[in-house]
Amino acid sequence: MPLTLEIVTPEARVYADTVDTVMIPTVEGEIGILPGHIPLITRVASGELRVRKGTETLYLVVAGGFAQISGDKVSVLAESAIHADQIDEHAAEAAMKRAQEGLQNQELEPTEVDRLEGIVRFSVAQLGVKRKKR
Secondary structure, eight states: OOEEEEEEOSSOEEEEEEESEEEEEETTEEEEEOTTOOOEEEEBOSEEEEEEETTEEEEEEEEEEEEEEETTEEEEEEEEEEEGGGOOHHHHHHHHHHHHHHTTOTTOOHHHHHHHHHHHHHHHHHHHHHHHTO
16 A cells, blocks of 8 residues: 655645655654554654655655654645755855855844745755766
8 A cells, every 4th residue: 555645835735645655754863664663753854755656766855844654544734845956056055155155144033044044944955966866
């Protein structure tokens, strides 16, 4: 029995399909989800999310949010998500550079520091996936 996977961000549904397995980056490490997985809610970290369907593997990058596994349904509610083939390497590098420069400001509010660090983590994850897939 396949898994039903849905990846949603505040802007759009990024992915929805039936799949064989899902590897999700979490704040406690990567977890693999197979059909029949125990119910689980976990925090999603910035990183590579791999989807296996038949002989194909699809790569996405996700950042922040939560994943819920219930029965054979996997829902990933992410702050950001992008397919590997849609990553613009130059845009990711520019976003990371701007965020790193912003972090040099010593008078930032903690929420702004968190936001900029999140941009850096998401950019690093995008660049890692994009460069690995060359």
